[in-house]
Amino acid sequence: MTEKKEARPSIKKVFKTIFRFYGTTKEYFYKYGIYRWFGGVASGGLQVFNAYLAGRMVGIAISGDMSALVRYAVILIGAVIVRTIVGLMNEYASSYYNIHSGKKLRVMAMEKINSLPIAYYENQHSGETISKLASDIEKLQVFYGNSIAGIWSWVPASFVFSLAILLNTNVQLTLICGTIIPVFAIIMNKISLPIGKASKERQEHAASFNSYLRDFAEGVHIYKSFSMSKSHGQKFEKACDDYAEASFRMARRRSLSIGLMIFGMVIPQVIALGVGSIFVIEGKITFPELFVFTNVLWPFVSTFRMVSGGWSDLIEESGRAEHLFTLFDAKPERTNGKDFTDIETNTVMEFRNVGFGYNDNVKVLESANFVVEKGKKTALVGVSGSGKTTIHKMLAGHYDNYSGCVNVMGHELSEWNLESLRNNIAAVNQDIYLFNESVMENIRYGKPTCSDEEVMEAAKKAYAHDFINELENGYDTKLGERGISLSGGQRQRIAVARALLKDSPIILLDEPTSALDTRSEYHVQKAIEKLEEGRTVFIIAHRLSTIENADKIIVLDGGNVLGTGSHSELIAENDKYISLYKRQVLESSGGIA
Numbered sequence: 330m331t332e333k334k335e336a337r338p339s340i341k342k343v344f345k346t347i348f349r350f351y352g353t354t355k356e357y358f359y360k361y362g363i364y365r366w367f368g369g370v371a372s373g374g375l376q377v378f379n380a381y382l383a384g385r386m387v388g389i390a391i392s393g394d395m396s397a398l399v400r401y402a403v404i405l406i407g408a409v410i411v412r413t414i415v416g417l418m419n420e421y422a423s424s425y426y427n428i429h430s431g432k433k434l435r436v437m438a439m440e441k442i443n444s445l446p447i448a449y450y451e452n453q454h455s456g457e458t459i460s461k462l463a464s465d466i467e468k469l470q471v472f473y474g475n476s477i478a479g480i481w482s483w484v485p486a487s488f489v490f491s492l493a494i495l496l497n498t499n500v501q502l503t504l505i506c507g508t509i510i511p512v513f514a515i516i517m518n519k520i521s522l523p524i525g526k527a528s529k530e531r532q533e534h535a536a537s538f539n540s541y542l543r544d545f546a547e548g549v550h551i552y553k554s555f556s557m558s559k560s561h562g563q564k565f566e567k568a569c570d571d572y573a574e575a576s577f578r579m580a581r582r583r584s585l586s587i588g589l590m591i592f593g594m595v596i597p598q599v600i601a602l603g604v605g606s607i608f609v610i611e612g613k614i615t616f617p618e619l620f621v622f623t624n625v626l627w628p629f630v631s632t633f634r635m636v637s638g639g640w641s642d643l644i645e646e647s648g649r650a651e652h653l654f655t656l657f658d659a660k661p662e663r664t665n666g667k668d669f670t671d672i673e674t675n676t677v678m679e680f681r682n683v684g685f686g687y688n689d690n691v692k693v694l695e696s697a698n699f700v701v702e703k704g705k706k707t708a709l710v711g712v713s714g715s716g717k718t719t720i721h722k723m724l725a726g727h728y729d730n731y732s733g734c735v736n737v738m739g740h741e742l743s744e745w746n747l748e749s750l751r752n753n754i755a756a757v758n759q760d761i762y763l764f765n766e767s768v769m770e771n772i773r774y775g776k777p778t779c780s781d782e783e784v785m786e787a788a789k790k791a792y793a794h795d796f797i798n799e800l801e802n803g804y805d806t807k808l809g810e811r812g813i814s815l816s817g818g819q820r821q822r823i824a825v826a827r828a829l830l831k832d833s834p835i836i837l838l839d840e841p842t843s844a845l846d847t848r849s850e851y852h853v854q855k856a857i858e859k860l861e862e863g864r865t866v867f868i869i870a871h872r873l874s875t876i877e878n879a880d881k882i883i884v885l886d887g888g889n890v891l892g893t894g895s896h897s898e899l900i901a902e903n904d905k906y907i908s909l910y911k912r913q914v915l916e917s918s919g920g921i922a
């Protein structure tokens with residue numbers, strides 16, 4: 330049922346998409362649209378006029394009037410030249426709209442991507458977003474700028490002018506040839522409708538192999554180390570096969586519709602010649618008139634071909650445009666809220682009876698309660714999947730569908746302006762993303778306006794200066810995708826340098842040293858100590874040894890806080906903490922695999 334619906338998008342929906350597309354780029358469309366319409370009308374009119382002149386010249390040649398023949402030849406050459414110039418100008422106008430609309434859509438898409446909440450990306454593969462940005466916009470700008478423009482400018486003019494000449498030449502012959510055309514147009518329409526569905530499928534498969542490509546580029550070391558390149562390659566090949574199959578399905582439909590279209594265009598010519606010749610014998614039409622008629626019949630029939638072919642393209646492209654609009658329609662993060670500066674509270678962060686789940690079915694937090702005090706180091710512990718990272722993300726304002734109260738610096742999360750809230754928080758996570766830029770620029774992300782000297786100062790404090798200087802081009806060394814050329818510990822120190830530059834009063838650390846060997850951990854630990862100085866630190870750590878000195882430890886389990894206190898207090902009485910601790914002692918001594 331649904332499939333049938335997808336295969337036959339309503340005319341209303343297709344038109345809505347056209348208006349939305351042109352509306353989105355209206356500042357370029359008005360200028361272009363007005364010119365392109367006049368240009369198209371001129372082009373259509375001149376095409377019919379040329380066909381008419383050529384037909385007339387045959388008649389004049391038969392009559393032997395040399396001076397009239399020369400006159401018509403000059404007019405015809407002039408008309409051809411004008412048509413060429415108009416065609417060139419149409420092309421230029423289309424390029425003008427193409428380029429500007431593409432640029433605008435890309436910038437809009439990027440702005441939209443920036444405005445979306447993290448939850449949007451957590452539910453979508455980045456390959457899909459890239460596919461929308463890269464190939465879809467390119468194809469749409471060409472289609473709406475070039476291909477479809479003929480239908481609303483050139484086609485109506487060509488239709489009206491050619492029909493007028495045909496009727497003027499012979500009404501009866503026009504009616505005989507004309508009635509066959511709509512029949513073909515209806516058949517064509519039926520054949521081309523499923524192209525929309527095939528196009529949608531093709532896009533989905535394209536997005537899928539884009540996702541595989543992205544996965545491979547980002548996870549190349551994992552694929553290699555787990556010897557998964559082959560199986561990944563097979564999955565990618567399958568996605569390519571699916572894409573090729575959907576493309577073939579579309580191509581088959583297209584070839585069928587093109588074949589029929591050519592047949593449909595030739596049939597009226599055959600009828601015109603056959604019936605027209607009888608009319609010549611019967612004296613209903615002269616031979617030169619019949620020549621004009623068959624000449625002008627071609628642009629007339631072409632208008633139906635344009636509309637019919639254009640319609641199937643329109644269905645295909647409106648599917649693509651809708652795909653892009655789903656990104657534009659996604660709900661952005663809120664931008665309201667206050668920029669609080671009166672931060673004289675001792676409770677820096679507080680969870681009061683907080684419940685939260687990523688979806689309605691599974692609750693990650695039931696009713697969590699805890700307080701993080703100013704200038705103190707508070708640690709969060711719990712088994713894997715207990716919701717520690719979730720709490721950090723909630724504190725940075727990434728989710729608003731929680732119950733209870735989340736308070737930061739004395740203000741409920743919903744009262745905060747999110748940008749201002751995040752300016753007060755610097756986070757260092759396990760997974761450090763390094764941009765495809767120089768080391769200097771990568772650190773500068775912490776404070777985009779800072780000088781090179783400030784960057785170096787931060788790098789020194791983060792114990793990163795020495796290893797950076799040893800890189801091929803020092804601070805100017807370009808880091809590969811995901812900073813592939815740096816070690817885990819070095820990346821962590823870059824992240825600490827970024828956080829130092831940001832100079833926020835709150836530091837969120839998510840297992841910053843758990844993936845490192847002892848030597849790297851030593852360096853990162855020293856860097857983190859610098860970062861912690863004079864700030865409120867809320868740290869998640871798996872290795873309890875690293876947080877034994879914390880002022881307070883929060884034990885999270887089953888969506889609730891099972892206890893808070895110092896290490897010595899918890900180890901004396903908190904069963905969950907004791908079991909976590911014992912498990913870790915066993916792990917480090919090799920007791921648990």
Ligand SMILES: Nc1ncnc2c1ncn2[C@@H]1O[C@H](COP(=O)(O)OP(=O)(O)OP(=O)(O)O)[C@@H](O)[C@H]1O
Binds near residue numbers: 451718
């Ligand atoms: N984006 C998401 N969408 C849906 N579920 C999620 C999402 N992120 C995490 N979860 C789920 O929420 C639960 C808590 O995840 P979270 O990452 O907060 O755990 P954690 O305590 O940080 O674990 P770990 O110690 O392994 O890092 C897990 O069951 C996880 O599968």
Ligand SMILES: [Mg+2]
Binds near residue numbers: 717718719839
């Ligand atoms: Mg985590």
